[in-house]
């Protein structure tokens with residue numbers, strides 16, 4: 001605990017150099033280190049109105065920029081319930097607040113009336129938990145870790161990521177390209193409207209589980225279709241020796257003999273599972 | 278009384294500071310043990326159940342919602358642990374026969390023989406009450422829970438709880454009267 | 463009529479939580495009503511008598527067992543955070559139950575934690591003071607269940623997904639697994655994990671708790687994707703009792719029109 005406080009004190013110093021103005025736009029910029037930079041940290045970001053962009057870079061600190069779209073207004077910010085008892089590190093016109101504790105950095109923009117876009121640069125090896133509601137996309141580039149994203153409206157675009165992804169968008173396409181996957185971890189991608197388009201390295205081993213209620217499923221992987229666990233348990237093979245694939249159910253398949261489970265589910269979009277070229 | 282409330286401590290446990298559970302354990306282990314003792318009549322079982330409750334608190338800590346009092350949530354878990362325990366050892370030993378140890382115990386320095394007799398009879402009488410009545414009675418009489426809190430715990434109307442307490446006390450009185458040979462001192 | 467009104471206050475009288483007016487009212491009434499007086503006296507007598515039941519102290523072993531469990535849990539959590547490499551176990555008794563597929567291999571430290579926890583747990587259940595590896599072996603299924611439960615409670619969604627995956631590879635999950643899956647279905651913050659739970663629970667829909675839980679869950683879900691999955695599931699398990707919930711859903715303003723459509727189709731399939 002004492003250690004954490006020390007770090008909190010250290011990085012408040014960074015703040016005073018923070019605020020910059022780019023013409024019409026109002027930008028808050030803050031650099032925050034993890035309390036234990038030798039271990040991969042977790043960055044949590046939460047916005048209601050605006051987009052989130054996360055980029056991996058060759059550094060140890062997290063650089064956060066909050067950009068107000070449109071006019072400049074001053075407003076008081078309350079520290080969130082969760083962070084009670086901790087110090088508020090940043091409070092500016094964008095309503096940006098950052099709290100770091102035990103290698104977990106929580107970034108939030110609480111303003112709902114104004115649109116604020118977040119740009120976050122993180123060390124390459126960092127896990128992410130991003131949550132956003134409307135007005136903008138969530139993009140992630142060159143990050144290696146566990147990436148959990150939940151978005152109501154807007155697209156999810158992840159490029160050159162490694163590790164594992166658990167992503168959900170209510171309406172908006174999900175596009176992901178992996179450089180490498182964590183061979184141990186399951187993944188899951190889901191949305192209501194929009195396509196799910198994921199490119200994996202050619203050498204992955206996985207169990208696939210896919211379903212689109214209204215759309216199509218495509219893949220250039222050599223997918224071996226398997227019975228559903230339900231059918232496997234009941235042994236419901238048809239006479240011709242083939243397993244029944246019924247409408248309204250998930251399709252199960254394996255790639256290169258199988259591995260962790262990757263789940264894909266969309267209601268009205270298509271599912272595209274691509275092999276990296 | 279410690280200044281940190283149970284709810285605050287449980288929030289901390291939920292956030293990952295599991296060592297804070299130790300304070301909650303120290304505060305509640307004795308009442309919880311006695312709660313089980315009055316339900317089961319068995320000391321070993323009661324200790325196992327206390328351990329089980331704290332194990333479950335750890336396990337389900339992410340499901341804790343701070344809206345109601347921590348003790349209400351704790352007794353919810355305690356009731357579930359007890360019910361699971363009953364299912365496991367269904368009809369193995371009739372409840373009223375589990376107080377073997379107590380009945381053969383010598384009276385302590387402050388207890389008279391009559392008092393010991395009373396204790397034994399009351400335990401037997403409690404054991405004969407149906408589970409739900411026994412729970413309501415024990416919670417209101419010994420565990421310092423308000424009727425309102427018991428209502429929250431059982432997810433029912435406060436009037437129902439009061440009616441249960443009323444009936445349970447009445448029934449306990451009758452059983453006790455019968456056991457003591459129809460003579461009430 | 464008056465007696466009924468008075469008797470309702472007896473429970474508050476017993477715990478001494480009545481305002482003076484009500485107390486006075488009772489006193490006045492029982493001074494003239496014999497049956498109420500008799501009842502109040504006998505209630506008070508047994509209520510007071512219960513006070514002779516002593517508050518007992520648990521033995522010291524309770525405390526040491528608790529701290530043992532807490533330590534094991536804490537260690538396990540910390541090691542989980544660091545996420546050490548997976549140690550493949552060669553031989554030994556652990557391989558008897560250790561999942562073979564890479565997807566289900568979990569860190570050795572977590573396994574050790576579980577051995578600690580489960581050992582403590584078994585001691586509880588059996589009341590035996592001896593911990594033997596031999597007896598653990600017989601608890602293979604139990605261990606796997608504990609493992610799944612512990613994964614279901616992890617803060618990282620991939621760990622929870624793994625827990626769900628592990629649980630539906632069990633032939634006979636115990637009540638705790640089922641309960642954890644139902645909890646996940648209702649409470650997990652991540653839509654993807656909830657979706658996986660729907661699928662896992664489908665396997666156990668013969669279980670009455672599961673059936674009930676799934677029907678109940680429909681109205682609690684906020685994500686249309688999970689709602690649609692639940693509707694499909696009910697149709698697949700030919701659960702006619704779900705028709706009522708589906709009809710309610712169609713009436714409810716808050717549901718998405720596509721979901722309502724889906725529900726209507728579901729009702730047709732269930733009633734044909």
Ligand SMILES: [Zn+2]
Nearest residue numbers: 465495497498
């Ligand atoms: Zn009367």
